[in-house]
Amino acid sequence: MPDYKFLNNQDIPYILEDETIIVRRASYYVKKYEATKNEWIGDPEEHRIHTIAKNIDVSELSEEARAYLIRIGFTAVDGGVGTIGEIEVIGQLPDHYIYCISSGPLEKLRKTMCEASAHNQEPYDACRELKSRSDFFETFKQGRVYNYDTGEEITKRIAVEPFREVLYTSKPLSLDEAHGNPSVKRDIFSDQMEHRFLANSVEYGEDIVSLKFHLPGLSNVFSRVF
Structure with a gap:
């Protein structure tokens, strides 16, 4: 299945010109729900x-x-x-930094991610196709990482993990299913068809909400869809 990143047109220059992306902790999306009461980007059950x-x-x-x-x-x-x-x-679950892509049929995902509905009150208006997950991951590993709020470089304090598929379920998981699975969301989000890239701080207790990854070559990893 092809992989897509849905986003807003206003954010395209960050990828194409600055070659940066912002990655936030899972708990950020809990707080976003608390502020908006909209379960789409925000999720009270995240992590x-x-x-x-x-x-x-x-x-x-x-x-x-x-x-x-x-x-x-x-x-x-x-x-x-x-x-x-x-x-x-x-x-x-551990409060990972998460970056999401959607994997599935484009038209179905376009309807889910880009059309306003009672559930989706924050539709996207742009889409880029990810050419290669492995190339994207290598770009991440070779990039530099900064505290988004202070600008401090913290590359050596951040570890990254490859993409993994999100498990969508509203039922309790067995111990085997739950153990080691940091990517679980309720099935009301299943139309998003997410895979997640995870990053973690290697320093215990470090409280940084958002990371900025500067990734030379990032613009070559994506191709324009709309």
Whole structure:
């Protein structure tokens, strides 16, 4: 399936001339919803996950799975013994920086992303096709990263991960589905057909909301659709 980036025409010069993109933390989109009450770009459930586990022998869990359960608030597995009869937990996923593309049929995505509706009150008016995910990722790895608000270069403090497909579901996930999956959204967003590129701060506790990536060659990675 082809990959597309939907955006606003006013933002095109940043890509074509400045070769920059802005990447924001997941929690930014929670705050955007709180300000607009519009569930489209804003999402009150962004970076939260609903997990269910049944009849699990804690001693059989991997260290990573126990760490996941502890991270989302189920501290009873900390000792490594006992049985989980059944739990349902709404936990916080890591507050990744996220950059989204949409992968699917163009006309269907155009209708979803660019036509105003009761659900989409912030339609886009421009689209670029991503020529190659791998080239885009390599461009990211070779670029420089700045704190958007202060201009400070922080390239060495940011780690990037390849694109991954968003899992759309409004049902609780099994432990296997939930563990290690940072890209989960409710199925009311499924028409967006998102894949996400993730970035993280390697310094614990660093509180930077938005990053600016300066990516030489970025304009060559996209082609104009409209």
